[in-house]
Amino acid sequence: xxxxxxxxxxxxxxxxxxxxxxxxxxxxxxxxxxxxxxxxxxxxxxxxxxxxxxxxxxxxxxxxxxxxxxxxxxxxxxxxxxx
Numbered sequence: 001x002x003x004x005x006x007x008x009x010x011x012x013x014x015x016x017x018x019x020x021x022x023x024x025x026x027x028x029x030x031x032x033x034x035x036x037x038x039x040x041x042x043x044x045x046x047x048x049x050x051x052x053x054x055x056x057x058x059x060x061x062x063x064x065x066x067x068x069x070x071x072x073x074x075x076x077x078x079x080x081x082x083x
Contacts, residue, residue, distance in 0.1 A: 004024070008023075008025045008031075010022040010024050038063060038066075
């Protein structure tokens with residue numbers, strides 16, 4: 001981040017030569033978390049490590065489960081849950 005402060009994404013190699021993408025700007029965070037949320041693959045390593053601490057929740061759920069959890073958080077799905 002200090003080397004390339006103006007770059008939105010920084011690609012690097014992690015454990016076992018697996019590609020990682022570091023999100024380095026607010027615009028990039030918005031793109032990853034909102035615009036292209038279902039196109040970005042979340043690393044399983046972080047899911048295993050952080051999932052134990054914070055639970056699976058919206059952060060690590062995928063596709064249909066993620067959409068359902070977002071609807072619950074927005075209050076759009078509560079009545080259909082109790083019926």
